[in-house]
Amino acid sequence: MGIDQNFLGRIRVVLIRTTEAGNIGSAARAMKTMGLSRLVLVEPAEFPSAKATARASGADDVLADAMIVESLEQALEGCDLIMGTSARLRDLPWPLLGPREGAQKAWDHRQMQGDVAVVFGCENSGMTNKEMDHCHFQIHIPANSHYSSLNLAASVQIIAYEMRMVQMLAAGEVVEQSEEILATRDEMQHFYDHFFNIMQQVGYYRPQQPKLLRRRVMRLFNRSMMTHPEVQIMRGILSMIDNKLNEN
């Protein structure tokens, strides 16, 4: 099928605080069946584990290569496109995609330098709002509203399947993207720091909900997937405001 291994090879599956080691093994198996290989574990409760290896059933190379980190931030280093899976709809609604649209989004950005991350929360509570704040998009698997209890590996299976499908469907088809380079995560972080710094200098905050306000601003900019030149423009404007505010 002339599959571009590079696309699937740049997709990270990030599992946060997985409690059951068996689920990590099943997730590795689900990934490998679809050609994914990069597993990142944030504070797993138990890993390595015989249970994980047993469930991986031949996908133990994925487990052996798994990266273990202490924070989501570390897990996402070098990622330009970050999508968090969650069944829950948020108080502050996040830009929402289905699994197919999420895979399309990843495919559309395959010329980017950085990796793509798909993040899965822990089995019982899913992703927290704070974790979701790192994400450009929320992926929502359209499950039965009366019983949406997909297990972790099943969710990974569906996402991995759609990633593989989007690549297969596109295979053979020439898509010319003359996109500008997207901003890196670091650039975005510095931009936000700068932005919130100015907000503070001019006294714009709502004491009763300062965090919500930050999240709203981040959501707005995350949603548009800022390019490198756009961040430069915004940083330039912020610097000029900064200078003007601190004149004399």
Next chain:
Amino acid sequence: MGIDQNFLGRIRVVLIRTTEAGNIGSAARAMKTMGLSRLVLVEPAEFPSAKATARASGADDVLADAMIVESLEQALEGCDLIMGTSARLRDLPWPLLGPREGAQKAWDHRQMQGDVAVVFGCENSGMTNKEMDHCHFQIHIPANSHYSSLNLAASVQIIAYEMRMVQMLAAGEVVEQSEEILATRDEMQHFYDHFFNIMQQVGYYRPQQPKLLRRRVMRLFNRSMMTHPEVQIMRGILSMIDNKLNEN
């Protein structure tokens, strides 16, 4: 959600000679998450089983309603469209569909009187040629050719997911966004006027290409389809900057 329950309610998942009872439970769970409910077991090695119930994790109603039969023929009674899943390509090539095409096929036949069956062979050996002979089509999940070892429940999950997706797509409801109200064109215009006014006050412009800069800023914000509350936040920030700049 306006989903036509009838379509999913007429899809039978037929498991032949499943050896691990736990897999039956996981399959039931996978089915229920996607709104499928009709499980048919052909000569299961062990059923009912505590292991199956444990793995079903809330989908025990699907297990309780499962039909247990002694032959594939019995399992398929009343079915007009029968699809067998298999990773193996046959000596005698069977009409081959991907999971998405299989779901489309089922959808195209939703006006039929009979049910649709999707058949899964036993864990180790899959479907025999004789079993495949009952099927109109073979569904082939496009797995990694170097590791195509999907477990039974994972295969059921993908098929069930595609069945649900074809129905949702047909109903025109892929992802429901609980969106806030979008900003009006007027609001956006005032926001841009305000934004460019601040840019001018702080002296940020590139004389050689002032228009391009404006367009870039507008493109950035337009792309994210700002909501009414987001514009209010940005206007609030701009006003505070404005005030601060003009304080003496």
